[in-house]
Amino acid sequence: VGGVAGQRLLSFIQRIETLEQEKAALAEDIKEVYAELNGTGFDVKTTRKIIALRKLDVEKRRESDELLDLYKTAIGMVE
Numbered sequence: 001v002g003g004v005a006g007q008r009l010l011s012f013i014q015r016i017e018t019l020e021q022e023k024a025a026l027a028e029d030i031k032e033v034y035a036e037l038n039g040t041g042f043d044v045k046t047t048r049k050i051i052a053l054r055k056l057d058v059e060k061r062r063e064s065d066e067l068l069d070l071y072k073t074a075i076g077m078v079e
Contacts, residue, residue: 038044053061072078 034044034047037047053064056064069078
């Protein structure tokens with residue numbers, strides 16, 4: 001214990017701590033942007049859904065939409 005291995009471990013821990021602090025700061029920034037979005041009249045919940053959909057590739061999004069439509073039809077939600 002200690003020596004080079006201890007210094008290397010401490011270096012990893014410090015890097016992780018720094019990244020966690022940066023992540024918290026980014027999360028706060030994102031929260032502020034959502035508050036601004038809401039303040040201008042946009043719906044935050046819908047915007048979050050759009051952001052999630054944009055993360056999917058086209059084929060995955062298409063599959064998800066088709067499955068949602070199928071389920072809605074199955075329970076009588078589609079006219």
